[in-house]
Amino acid sequence: MRPIALPRSLFTRNIALLVALVIVSQISSLSVLTHFVQRPRIERAAETFAIYVQTLDDLLQTAALDAQHGLAVRFEARQEFPAGAAPEPALTLSNFYRTYQRDVFIDTLRQHLPANMEVQWQTEGEQRLWIRAHLGHERYWIALPVPEAAHNDGMLSAIALSLALGGLAIVTAYLIQRHINRPLRDLANAARRLSSGEAPQALRVDGPTEIAQVSVAFNQMVSALQEADATRSLMLAGISHDIRTPLTKLRLAVAMTTPSEEHDELAVSTDHYLDQIDAILQQFMDYAGSGAREAVEIGDLNALVCNLAADFAGLGHVFELTLGELQPFAFRPISVMRVLMNLMQNAVLYGRVGLSVRTWADNVSHTAYVEVADRGKGANGGDLNTLKAPFKRGRSTGKHPGGTGLGLAIVERIAKLHGGELQLSQRQGGGFAAVVSLTMRAENQRSQEEHGAT
Incomplete structure (x- = not known):
């Protein structure tokens, strides 16, 4: 037996539970009203009507001959049951309760009438009861009006009112649940922004106590993370400053101690290693920051690509450009430029040919x-996503290893900061491709602008 599939959403589950409770309560209320209020009322009406029918039968049986004709006209007396008075209409949802009332009334009435006195209910046209009663010494079908208690619509009105109140309860529960769910939705959105590298705004704490406590804890966590991030950035900036100061002095010392041409090769090699150390320090700083504090500006991504491609062409690395139609949108220009530079440098370092x-x-x-x-030659075998982890490097085609392995990690963090992602793939026919997506949604841009303003 397969288990019942419950909705995944807490909102949907609560609404479904509330709807089920309202339906069960309405059905229970209507059942109690029907069996303990309406049914006894109908039975009492049938008992009273049975006394009235028996009395009428006795009077008609003893009526004078000259009065029988007038009574026959008055009660529409007939030898045979009228063909147009259908005794059993088709049972439908709309006439279910009315049929129930009629059946209870007829059953109770037959219990209190003599066994030889037949009873039929006319359901077509006017609601009437046909009784097989005496008129003199002969039996005739006579028509009697139906008591109001046997066929009134009071219960139908009660059912309609009950359904309306049930619908109102469901709508009210839906609105209340939406109000409760709003801070949970804000919490989920804030958590997603935090995981993508943004600093979310503080959550409101004026909701229900339990949810307010979660919001307070989340705000405290965000504040602690921001403080830790600021401390880390300050520490890295201090380390960078403290290391670059002696590096600068070392660079000057090497330049001053190589006056002759025979030491040029040593000076160039030393200067190269110093540049590598400086580049590694800059990569650590870039990874620590990743542009989170940079203001958002409306810019032209294609223009930025063209400028960087021109710079690389000046260094002898020509990129083939295929630029689509991109409208200016909001992004962090320095961070996106860092994304493009890292990817283009990786293409030069690891690919060297077919750059695009x-x-x-x-x-x-x-x-x-x-x-x-x-x-x-493409990347090494294995999962390409591992290359996006910090300190993971591919195999360089150059003479020196390429950096610290933070380049793609920086690209990934900046892409997430812009609502996108980094995707890596091996190209058919050889080669490697890195695709970065950047969200251009207006609401995302507004949130970025607000964050940049703070």
Whole structure:
């Protein structure tokens, strides 16, 4: 037996539970009203009507001959049951309760009438009871009006009112549940922004006590993380400053101690290693910051690609550009430039040939894409996503190893900061491709601008 599939959402579960409780309570109320209020009322009406019918039968049986004709006309006396008075209408949902009332009334009435006195209910046209009574010494079908208690619509009105109140209760529960769910939804959105590298605004704590406590704890956690991030940035800035100061002095000392041409090779090698140390320090600083505090500006992504491609062309590395139609949108220009530089430097370092940059936009999802690709040997085997982890490096085709392995980790963090992601893939026919997506949604831009203003 398969278990009942419950909704995954707490909101849906609560609403379903409230709806079920309202339905059960309404059904129970109507059942109690029907069996303990309405049924006894109908039975009492049937008992009273049975006394009235028996009395009428006795009077008609002893009526004078000259009065029998007038009584026959008055009660529509007939030898045979009228064909147009259908005794059993089709049972439908709309006439279910009315049929129930009629059946209870007829059953009770037959119990209190003589066994030879037949009773039929006319359901077509006017509601009437046909009784097989005496008129003189002969039996005739006579028509009697139906008591109001046997066919009134009071219960139907009660059912309609009950359904209306049930619907009102469901709508009210829905609105209350939405009000309760709003801080939970805000908490989930804030957690997603925090995981993507943004600093979410403080959550409101004026809701229900239990949810307010969660919001207070989340705000405290965000504050602690921001303080830890500021401390880390300050520590890295101090380390960078303290290391770069002696590096600068060392660079000057090497330059001053190599007056002759025979030491040029040593000076160049030393200067190269000093540049590497400085680049490694800068990578650590970039990874620590990742542009989270940079203000958002409206910019042209294609123009930024063209500028960087021109810079690389000046160094002898030509990138083939395929630029799609991109409208200016909000992003952090220095951070996005760092993304493009890291990817283009990786293409030069690991690919060297078939360098290309392609941009395009998906107007449905409001996302801009940048692909940096090459036709080199590609990445090492295994899961390409591991290359996005800090300190993971591919195999360089150059003479020296490439950096610290933080380049793609920096790209990933900046992409998430812009509502996107980094995707890596091996190219068909050889080579490697890195695709970065950047969200262009207006609401995302507004939140970024607010964050940048803070």
